[in-house]
Amino acid sequence: MNVRHALVETTLGQITLxxxxxxxxxxxxxxxxxxxxxxxxxxxxxVEHDAxxxxxxxxxxxxxxxxxxxxxxxxxxxxxxFQHSVWSVVAEVPFGETTTYGAIAERLGDKALAYRVxxxxxxxxxxxxxxxxxxxxxxxxxxxxxxxxxxxxxLLELEEPAPVSAGRLF
Numbered sequence: 001m002n003v004r005h006a007l008v009e010t011t012l013g014q015i016t017l018x019x020x021x022x023x024x025x026x027x028x029x030x031x032x033x034x035x036x037x038x039x040x041x042x043x044x045x046x047v048e049h050d051a052x053x054x055x056x057x058x059x060x061x062x063x064x065x066x067x068x069x070x071x072x073x074x075x076x077x078x079x080x081x082f083q084h085s086v087w088s089v090v091a092e093v094p095f096g097e098t099t100t101y102g103a104i105a106e107r108l109g110d111k112a113l114a115y116r117v118x119x120x121x122x123x124x125x126x127x128x129x130x131x132x133x134x135x136x137x138x139x140x141x142x143x144x145x146x147x148x149x150x151x152x153x154x155l156l157e158l159e160e161p162a163p164v165s166a167g168r169l170f
Contacts, residue, residue, distance in 0.1 A: 003042030006053040023076035029147035069095040086120035093134040
């Protein structure tokens with residue numbers, strides 16, 4: 001496969017977008033938790049010279065500027081079956097809404113899976129595109145995020161309606 005990456009400047013800082021063939025396979029922040037080795041990102045290309053990475057960068061920019069609520073990109077995350085089941089649930093959380101690790105665990109059939117759900121959410125290689133920032137701790141507490149809590153807070157604030165922000169816990 002033709003693995004390549006592009007660096008994109010955003011309001012959240014520089015983001016690395018990774019593609020393999022005709023699929024987006026990664027979105028990483030600097031000092032991203034569980035960031036793969038740089039060598040696995042393939043050749044660096046300019047977004048204006050790669051239609052897929054260019055489209056991903058455009059959609060990301062639209063989202064971060066408030067002009068987009070959902071992404072229309074071909075995504076392919078590398079993970080095991082359990083991680084994929086978690087990421088599928090996370091992908092269904094609507095713009096402006098949140099869920100908890102426990103709620104995802106219950107949806108998967110066992111509330112005791114909440115810790116494993118947290119691990120799977122933390123391993124999401126497509127954060128923002130698969131909106132793991134919308135997953136909160138019990139009682140709505142702001143918890144870890146691979147890109148850092150400040151970025152998670154910024155993404156939640158971007159999405160939340162004003163009446164909700166007035167009553168939020170973080």
